[in-house]
Amino acid sequence: MTRPTPQARADYPHHHPLPTRWADNDMYGHVNNVTYYAYFDTAVNAYLAARGALDLHSGAVIGLVVETGCVFFAPAAFPELLSVGVRVAHLGRSSVRYELAVFREGEDVACAQGQFVHVYVSRATRRPVSLPPELRAALEPLCAGT
Structure with a gap:
């Protein structure tokens, strides 16, 4: 398996600030590695809740x-301010594949x-x-390539 390369901040249409x-x-x-999963969940659910x-x-x-x-590409640590980039790679009938990236303040490449x-x-x-219409409408602007 080929290791992915870190992506750029501009590759993600939404960013959720996260200290x-x-x-x-x-x-x-x-x-800690497990904390990144909480960051991902927080960024997606905050985005959806804010849009009703x-x-x-x-x-x-x-x-x-x-x-x-x-x-993981580079460490982050307290007390840094991070942002989590969010995009949708696949929007299905009842499922969504999210792609997320964590960026350190002032850096344009994902850590x-x-x-x-x-x-x-x-x-x-x-x-x-099936995804409710309001959920689908909130997710469509995050679709990769749009």
Whole structure:
């Protein structure tokens, strides 16, 4: 498998600012790898909630993460200010493949980049459902290549 190369900030249509927290660092003095997944989840869900496409507490449709991965290029550490770039690589009937990248303040090349897949399901049955129109409308501007 060929190792990906870090991508540029401009490759992502949305950026979510995210300050590191004291608890994000591990004993090696940098942000722990598992924390990047929380950054990804935060960036996507904040984007959707801000656009009225996600009702966290009582919406009929919820997104479940079914796949995730991350590649690391350079460390980040507390107290840095980061931003998470968000784009959509695939917008399906009931699923979305997000591509994300973490950028350190003032840097245009990602220090980490990853992907995850949300399958949207009925909150009640946990069975896949078609993406609601407001969710699809919020995601379309993030589609890669648009």
